[in-house]
Amino acid sequence: MPELPEVETVARQLDPLLAGRVIERLQVFDHRLDPGRPRGIRGRRVGRVFRAGKQVVIETAATGSVDRGPWLVCHLRMTGRLLWQEGRPRRPEHGRARLCVWQGAVDFVDPRRFGTLRWCRSEEEFAPPGLEPLDPGLSARRLGSSIAGSRQPIKIWLMRQDRLTGIGNIYASEILHEAGISPSRPAAGLDAAELRRLHRSVRTVLRRAIRHCGTTFSDFQGAQGVTGSYQQRLGVYGREGARCRRCRGGVIERVVQQQRSTFFCPECQR
DNA sequence: CTTTCAGCCTGGGCGC
DNA sequence: TGCGCCCAGGCTGAAA
Numbered sequence: 001m002p003e004l005p006e007v008e009t010v011a012r013q014l015d016p017l018l019a020g021r022v023i024e025r026l027q028v029f030d031h032r033l034d035p036g037r038p039r040g041i042r043g044r045r046v047g048r049v050f051r052a053g054k055q056v057v058i059e060t061a062a063t064g065s066v067d068r069g070p071w072l073v074c075h076l077r078m079t080g081r082l083l084w085q086e087g088r089p090r091r092p093e094h095g096r097a098r099l100c101v102w103q104g105a106v107d108f109v110d111p112r113r114f115g116t117l118r119w120c121r122s123e124e125e126f127a128p129p130g131l132e133p134l135d136p137g138l139s140a141r142r143l144g145s146s147i148a149g150s151r152q153p154i155k156i157w158l159m160r161q162d163r164l165t166g167i168g169n170i171y172a173s174e175i176l177h178e179a180g181i182s183p184s185r186p187a188a189g190l191d192a193a194e195l196r197r198l199h200r201s202v203r204t205v206l207r208r209a210i211r212h213c214g215t216t217f218s219d220f221q222g223a224q225g226v227t228g229s230y231q232q233r234l235g236v237y238g239r240e241g242a243r244c245r246r247c248r249g250g251v252i253e254r255v256v257q258q259q260r261s262t263f264f265c266p267e268c269q270r
Numbered sequence: 271c272t273t274t275c276a277g278c279c280t281g282g283g284c285g286c
Numbered sequence: 287t288g289c290g291c292c293c294a295g296g297c298t299g300a301a302a
Contacts, residue, residue, distance in 0.1 A: 003295060075296085075297090076295090076296090077295085078279090078280095078294070079294085079295085111279085111280055112278090112294090114279065114297080115296095150272085151272080151273085152272085152273075156273090168295055168296070169294090169296085171295090215295080237295095258275080259275075260294095261293090261294090
């Protein structure tokens with residue numbers, strides 16, 4: 001699945017397409033999804049589309065009123081996509097659900113069927129438990145106090161959604177490479193200077209990836225099949241055996257942590 | 271409490 | 287071509 005930059009990209013692409021459109025209905029083709037059925041959706045409009053953690057949130061609103069909600073919350077997990085179609089929609093392969101709006105539709109496509117879709121009646125229901133990495137108020141100190149006490153390797157810690165929301169397997173490796181920190185270091189063992197580098201890398205890597213519309217693999221495309229370009233800028237992910245772009249001396253290695261691949265440069269990550 | 275690990279699904283790529 | 291195996295961007299819940 002898409003991680004934070006890919007989810008942000010999808011939300012940014014969908015927002016101008018959907019905002020203000022009258023909602024007609026939500027069709028569910030895969031009944032394992034079971035999003036719930038709030039009353040009175042018909043005739044409401046889409047307010048805005050935004051990201052909450054790794055979720056795409058489609059806010060509904062009453063016409064000409066400050067009355068907001070419910071919210072349609074989609075978690076794309078590994079292979080989910082949201083495809084916008086103007087006019088008369090075609091049913092895409094692996095289409096699991098479709099939100100029909102005025103003169104268009106958004107299809108939730110998910111070959112692997114890990115993704116989820118649910119109606120939430122309050123914003124608290126979809127609020128992620130962890131810190132938001134791009135929150136302007138997130139300081140290195142606050143990041144450090146959240147890390148304090150964890151004996152997990154820092155790479156595993158970075159992917160903990162209950163602590164920091166939005167980082168997955170690709171960006172965890174990328175962030176640690178940028179910060180020059182080895183993925184196997186115990187999280188609580190980082191010193192103050194390393195924490196500052198980690199804090200800065202979390203934000204710069206995610207922002208840079210958003211600027212390039214995320215990383216596109218075969219499973220992920222933006223709202224209109226738009227492909228991100230960040231994969232050309234990846235420092236370590238998927239580059240096993242290649243020369244390190246940071247120190248130009250090391251050769252990228254792959255190790256397995258918690259059954260997931262981690263990529264790093266043994267020369268410049270300590 | 272913290273941490274690990276199988277399981278959920280399907281499809282693509284690879285070696286034989 | 288076909289088959290079996292391994293791999294994949296995430297998360298949950300049970301077990302240690």
